[in-house]
């Protein structure tokens with residue numbers, strides 16, 4: 001720990017300088033100079049990517065807050081000061097397509113950028129990966145996945161499905177094994193449980209021991225129509241496409257039809273992605289039959305190209 005400390009502490013210990021002098025010196029220094037492990041948040045590409053996501057205002061604020069806390073606690077620890085343990089397990093609540101998996105992936109990378117996680121990768125698991133079929137099987141499966149997640153994030157989508165198998169099911173055992181893993185590998189991985197808001201609340205109510213282990217809860221609200229249109233724009237730009245005015249109108253109408261706020265089937269950003277991908281396929285078919293086309297034709301999606309993906313119809 002000591003090697004991270006500013007050399008001024010040595011001088012202080014040897015009685016060469018006063019407390020006042022130390023404080024004044026430290027105040028004049030950027031954290032990076034007094035601590036080589038300090039990482040300026042602006043240097044994280046993943047953080048930039050997170051901040052570039054459309055909407056998600058609360059998510060961004062909470063992530064900034066978590067980052068500030070974990071970094072200061074880390075520096076306090078390295079400076080020999082009292083510090084809270086860095087428990088960063090999280091609960092993500094929201095409908096499908098609201099960005100939960102995307103944000104989990106970025107958080108893993110951000111935490112690795114600030115050296116809180118060794119690797120920052122994400123392991124996505126579901127009930128079948130964790131719940132075994134015979135006595136003893138479950139603990140083995142859970143341990144195996146925790147091992148894979150070490151240094152990164154374990155992301156369990158629809159986490160409540162763990163306790164939905166009835167009396168003879170091993171789901172409860174999976175939860176116990178997860179809790180044990182969280183103890184055994186403290187600070188070595190982050191567990192993120194995700195799912196629909198109501199179901200997650202019920203799940204945590206019926207497992208109070210579990211709830212207390214997740215200090216961070218983040219809500220992922222449905223995107224507004226405006227946000228969804230911006231998301232479509234970003235997705236098209238990334239793929240080097242643009243849409244005609246007529247096409248945009250049609251897209252807006254389709255999105256309007258699906259975006260009743262709070263409708264768990266609205267699809268959110270996933271709906272947008274499906275429409276974008278389907279429309280690109282339709283445009284390709286149209287162009288293929290015309291045989292002759294310009295660069296502008298290649299780029300532009302027209303009204304007749306814009307379609308809902310099969311998943312949404």
Ligand SMILES: Nc1ncnc2c1ncn2[C@@H]1O[C@H](COP(=O)(O)OP(=O)(O)O)[C@@H](O)[C@H]1O
Pocket residue numbers: 053054055056094095096097098099100101102103231234269270273
């Ligand atoms: N704010 C956003 N800006 C741009 N694209 C987004 C945004 N949120 C989600 N997406 C995209 O929508 C799709 C679904 O998002 P995902 O993170 O899988 O949602 P969830 O895990 O909540 O179901 C992904 O392709 C993702 O890249």
Ligand SMILES: [Mg+2]
Pocket residue numbers: 097100101102157
């Ligand atoms: Mg997801």
